[in-house]
Amino acid sequence: MEKKKIHKGYNPIFVLIIITFVIMLFSFIFDILGIDGEQAAVVNGTLETSIVVVKNIFSIEGLQYLFTHITSNFAVLEPLALLIISLMGISIGVTSGLFKVIFRPLRKFNLTMITFVTLLIGILGSVFGESAYVILLPLSAVMYRYIGRNPMLGAMTAFLGITAGYGTNVIFTNDDYILGNLTQLAATVEVDKTYEFHLMSNIYIMVASTFILSFIGTVIINRFLANKLPKKYKIEDDVDVSKKGVIVSAIAFLLMVAVIIYMIIPGMKLPASGSLLDFGSKVYVNQLLGVDSPFRSGIVLIITMMIVICSFIYGKVSGTMHDNHEYGTGLSQSFKDLGYLFVLLFFVSMLTSILEYTNIGTVLATRFIEFASTIPMSGIPLMILTFFIIVIMSILIPGTEAKWALASPLIIPLFMRANMTPDFTQFLFKVADGMGKCFSPIFVYFIVLIGFLQKYNHSSKEITIFGTMKLMMPAIILFTVLWLLILIGWYVIGLPLGVGNYPTL
Numbered sequence: 001m002e003k004k005k006i007h008k009g010y011n012p013i014f015v016l017i018i019i020t021f022v023i024m025l026f027s028f029i030f031d032i033l034g035i036d037g038e039q040a041a042v043v044n045g046t047l048e049t050s051i052v053v054v055k056n057i058f059s060i061e062g063l064q065y066l067f068t069h070i071t072s073n074f075a076v077l078e079p080l081a082l083l084i085i086s087l088m089g090i091s092i093g094v095t096s097g098l099f100k101v102i103f104r105p106l107r108k109f110n111l112t113m114i115t116f117v118t119l120l121i122g123i124l125g126s127v128f129g130e131s132a133y134v135i136l137l138p139l140s141a142v143m144y145r146y147i148g149r150n151p152m153l154g155a156m157t158a159f160l161g162i163t164a165g166y167g168t169n170v171i172f173t174n175d176d177y178i179l180g181n182l183t184q185l186a187a188t189v190e191v192d193k194t195y196e197f198h199l200m201s202n203i204y205i206m207v208a209s210t211f212i213l214s215f216i217g218t219v220i221i222n223r224f225l226a227n228k229l230p231k232k233y234k235i236e237d238d239v240d241v242s243k244k245g246v247i248v249s250a251i252a253f254l255l256m257v258a259v260i261i262y263m264i265i266p267g268m269k270l271p272a273s274g275s276l277l278d279f280g281s282k283v284y285v286n287q288l289l290g291v292d293s294p295f296r297s298g299i300v301l302i303i304t305m306m307i308v309i310c311s312f313i314y315g316k317v318s319g320t321m322h323d324n325h326e327y328g329t330g331l332s333q334s335f336k337d338l339g340y341l342f343v344l345l346f347f348v349s350m351l352t353s354i355l356e357y358t359n360i361g362t363v364l365a366t367r368f369i370e371f372a373s374t375i376p377m378s379g380i381p382l383m384i385l386t387f388f389i390i391v392i393m394s395i396l397i398p399g400t401e402a403k404w405a406l407a408s409p410l411i412i413p414l415f416m417r418a419n420m421t422p423d424f425t426q427f428l429f430k431v432a433d434g435m436g437k438c439f440s441p442i443f444v445y446f447i448v449l450i451g452f453l454q455k456y457n458h459s460s461k462e463i464t465i466f467g468t469m470k471l472m473m474p475a476i477i478l479f480t481v482l483w484l485l486i487l488i489g490w491y492v493i494g495l496p497l498g499v500g501n502y503p504t505l
Contacts, residue, residue, distance in 0.1 A: 009464035012450050016347040016465075019441060020354055024057045027358035031056035037366030040409040042185040047409055052366060055358050065357055073353040074346050079134065079444050082300045083341075086134040089304035089311075090142060091334035092327070096315035098307075101246050103146035111226065114147065115157055116218040122161015123210055127173050127289065131300050132162045133445040137452055138334065150229045151456040156472060157221055159438075159449045164217070164479045166434030167427060168209040172199045174289035174296070179404050179426055186412035187422040199285065201423040201501040209486050216482055224474040230459065242318030249314040256306050264288055264295055341451025348447045352398075355442065361396035365406050368393060373410045378418035380488055386411060387432045387484065394436025398443040404429060416505065424491070424503040431483050438476045439469050 036053045056062050074080070093099040106114065118140055125132035136158040144154030180197035187195040266274040266287065276295040277287040289296045308331075315321030321330060355361050368389045377385060390407065397403050407429065415425040437443045454463045461467065491503045 009462060009467050012344055012447070012463070012465045013347055015441065016344070016351055016447075020347070020351045023351070023355055023358060023360055026360055027054055027057045027062070027354075030054035030360065030363070031059075035363065037363035038370065039362070039366050039406060040369075041405070042189050042409055045189060047189050052359055052362050054360055054363055057354060057358055062357070066354070069357075070350050070353060074349045077345060077349045077444075079130070079448060080342070080345050080349075082131060082134040083345075083448065085300050085304050087138060087334045087338070088331045089307035090138045091332055092311040092315075092330045093307050094142060095321070095326075095330035095333050096311040097241070097318065097320045098249065098311045098314045099142055100146055101241050101314070103143045104241075106143070107147045109147075111149065111222060112218060114144075114149065115221050115226070116214055118143075118154060118157045119161040119165075119217050119221065120210075120214040122158045123165030123213060124169060125158075126162050126166050127169055127171065128296060128299050129173075129175065129289075130445060131296070133159070133448060134300055135303055136162065137445075137449060141452055141456060145456070150226075150231065152453050153221075153226055153229050155449060155452045155456070156225060159445070160217070160221065160472070160475065160479065163434050163438045163445075164476070164483075165210070165213055166437070167431035167483075168206045168213060170207050170210055172203065172206070172285060174286055174291070174293075175400060175430070176202070176426075177283060177286050177290075178401055179408075179430070182401075182404050182408045183412060183422045183426045186408040187416060189409070190413045191416045195422060197423070198499065198501070199283070200499040201497060202427050203498040204495070205427060205486075205490055205497045209483075212486060213479075213482065217479060220475050220478045220482075224478065225472065228471055242314070242320075245314040245318035245320075248317050249310045252313050253306065253310050256309065260302065337455045338451060340454050341448065344447050344451050345444070348442070348444050352442060352444065355396075362406065365393045365397055365403065369407050369410050373414050380491070382415070382418055383420075383428060383487060383491065384484065386415075387428060387487075390429055390432035391436040391480075394433045395440040395442065398437055398440060400430075400433050403433060419504050420491070421497070421501060421503060421505055423497055423501050427497065428487055431487065435476070435480050435483065438479070439472065441465050 031054050036051050038049050039052045040047055040049050042048075057066060090099075122132070122136055122140075125136050128135075137155045140154035140158035141151035142154075145151045176199060180199065180201075184195060184197040187197075260276070262268075263272055263274065263276040266277055266279070266284070268274065276293070276298070278290050278293040279287060280292065281287045281290050287293060291297075295302075311330075312321075312327065315327070315330075321327055372386055372389050375385065390403070393403055393407070397406075404426075408426075411429070412422050412425055416422060437446065440446055450463060450465060450468060453468060457463050490497070494502060494504065496502055
């Protein structure tokens with residue numbers, strides 16, 4: 001009898017270590033060669049430039065940073081804390097049998113419908129920023145598991161929905177507000193002093209592309225991703241369904257939703273009304289979804305608490321959980337087989353920390369932006385070139401606001417002189433930013449995806465970074481082509497982007 005052959009590639013931890021050492025080596029080489037970049041920024045209404053130099057990690061200062069910040073940066077890694085909180089809710093939902101009650105009825109729907117809903121929820125979930133990853137990746141995997149589908153496909157579908165769909169939504173987000181302020185500064189400093197950014201300026205293309213991406217993206221995922229994974233997934237679960245438990249849990253859920261809605265409505269002048277809003281901001285979307293908003297900052301905790309309470313009630317009423325010991329251990333069951341993910345997070349936090357310190361990503365990004373601004377292009381060629389430059393930048397610098405702060409002072413005037421509006425340019429940037437993150441090993445949530453794939457991997461092939469890229473790349477390429485067709489089509493036809501705004505000036 002022949003033994004089953006195990007296909008091994010480069011372990012993700014090994015790859016992250018190699019990338020880290022390559023960055024460290026280039027910091028040494030670039031420092032010796034004196035390679036730097038010219039960063040443009042709007043200061044007091046004028047465009048000013050400054051030199052950004054590469055910092056050598058092998059210098060005395062660099063080595064001191066290495067040994068004093070690596071551990072502390074990992075300790076304050078936000079995705080790590082959010083993931084732990086989220087997994088407690090996922091764990092108790094599985095252990096109590098609540099998720100079985102919710103997801104098992106979905107078995108009657110075909111994969112096309114499931115993919116569409118998962119993808120659409122991922123796109124809509126991007127309104128909560130990166131918090132969407134720690135909720136939807138594990139939850140989608142659990143859902144696919146209960147409907148007898150491969151949980152790996154569920155996690156990848158949710159990831160693509162959040163990431164490839166980052167540039168769009170059915171409502172504007174806090175990121176649109178922050179990026180819009182940078183866009184307005186860049187547009188008024190050199191080209192049009194009267195330009196004003198409006199949150200509704202891209203709403204038409206956002207709503208339309210949300211559904212275009214969901215419908216066509218469903219075909220892409222089912223045709224070019226789902227077929228590469230084992231289609232069926234066997235689940236052993238002997239938890240019985242309690243109708244009484246479902247009813248009581250549903251009532252509790254609706255009551256909690258009502259309380260949350262009450263706490264995000266401003267101006268009612270009642271106790272705790274609007275208490276989850278940031279009243280330091282004047283715009284409601286910023287009050288609700290801004291970086292200082294209690295609602296956005298606590299969305300993972302809010303959802304986890306709702307799941308924990310509903311699971312507690314369901315477990316108590318249905319009798320699936322009997323005492324405090326079972327409830328306590330039930331909060332940790334989903335952490336099984338995820339130790340590997342936490343090790344991955346340590347190494348990716350070290351990688352991003354060193355990359356940020358050395359300024360290599362910033363220097364290379366400024367070089368790419370300068371290159372784009374000096375090439376005599378306009379129209380569609382300029383759109384395509386800029387799109388791919390931003391994709392490359394996103395691989396090196398996952399932070400959206402940091403990239404736009406670097407790019408907007410040069411790219412916005414460049415596009416305006418090519419007769420394209422700042423709003424259209426910002427939308428193109430967001431789309432390209434999301435596509436670059438889809439396969440960036442420096443993007444922490446891509447590494448989180450690797451960890452969940454490893455947890456649910458039952459095949460003979462080891463989960464690797466390059467293997468995951470190879471698996472997802474056909475879908476990513478097709479999503480990229482789809483986005484370019486949407487952008488080019490909107491530009492050529494001249495459809496309105498939003499209220500009173502068009503692609504061209």
